[in-house]
Amino acid sequence: MKKLRKYHIGIIFLSLLFMLGSCDEEEGSLEEFMTNEPGTITAKIDGENFKSAGVFPITVDLHIDEDYNQYDLQIEGERELNGFEERIIISLFGTDFSSIKAGDVFVGGADLNMGLKRFDGDFFRISRTEGDDTDIISDSEQGPASMATVTKIDFDNRLISGTFSFKSIDISDNTVSFQITDGVFTEIGY
Secondary structure, eight states: OHHHHHHHHHHHHHHHHHHHHHHHHHHOOHHHHHHOOSOEEEEEETTEEEEOOSSSOEEEEEEEETTTTEEEEEEEEEEEETTEEEEEEEEEEEEOGGGOOTTOEEEETOOTTTTSOSEEEEEEEEEEETTOOOOEEEEEOSEEEEEEEEEEEETTTTEEEEEEEEEEEESSOTTOEEEEEEEEEEEEEO
């Protein structure tokens, strides 16, 4: 009886290994699955390529305040490379989210409350090294040099795409800055 039970346990164990091996071949490894989420954010940071990747490569938060007819859409792309974590955050503010269309431009520091701009943007680069829980935050320069443009929005499938560029200045040392260029966010689910 004990030999038979060991035999069955062995067969079950081998079957599980075979099934797990088959899943990896058909669907990719767990790591590939985790890093191949829909949507991407790419850019150049001081000329070096950035592409969202990792366990949570893209994070999105949409807040609509119906009382004031305002919205805040925050899109964050993250990557980790050799123990160095880097994030780009694109915050888009405005009135009447349902009226966004391709071609709409969000300028860094535009003043919604004064009615000067319909759209407002804020952009950040955040980094930290492995084992250090301190974020190094750089905030976008205000004005038209910091901007994002919507290139496509699909309200039915809740997807947004666009481009962005900005200069970010370290908030604790204004002599340190980063130039973010060629930024693209593609089919980001919100």
